[in-house]
Amino acid sequence: MRLSNAVRRSKLERLTRNTVTMVECEATMERIRAVVSAELLGLPGSLAETLAGKDPAFIQLILERAIHKSLERLSRPEIYF
Numbered sequence: 001m002r003l004s005n006a007v008r009r010s011k012l013e014r015l016t017r018n019t020v021t022m023v024e025c026e027a028t029m030e031r032i033r034a035v036v037s038a039e040l041l042g043l044p045g046s047l048a049e050t051l052a053g054k055d056p057a058f059i060q061l062i063l064e065r066a067i068h069k070s071l072e073r074l075s076r077p078e079i080y081f
Contacts, residue, residue: 035074 051059 032074035070 047062051062
């Protein structure tokens with residue numbers, strides 16, 4: 001019986017450590033949404049003018065680099081004050 005209780009406590013402790021609250025999930029999703037909408041979907045006017053009339057392969061390369069940089073920013077730890 002003691003062994004069974006110890007196993008249950010151990011499982012509960014692991015679940016508690018690995019659980020993400022809804023607030024944390026929503027905050028993370030909001031951060032992702034903000035970064036994606038601001039940096040990937042809203043191309044600056046100068047970039048749009050630069051890409052106008054360019055080769056599609058060149059445009060794809062530029063956009064892939066922009067996506068890569070945005071994803072790198074997302075993976076950096078956020079500093080809270």
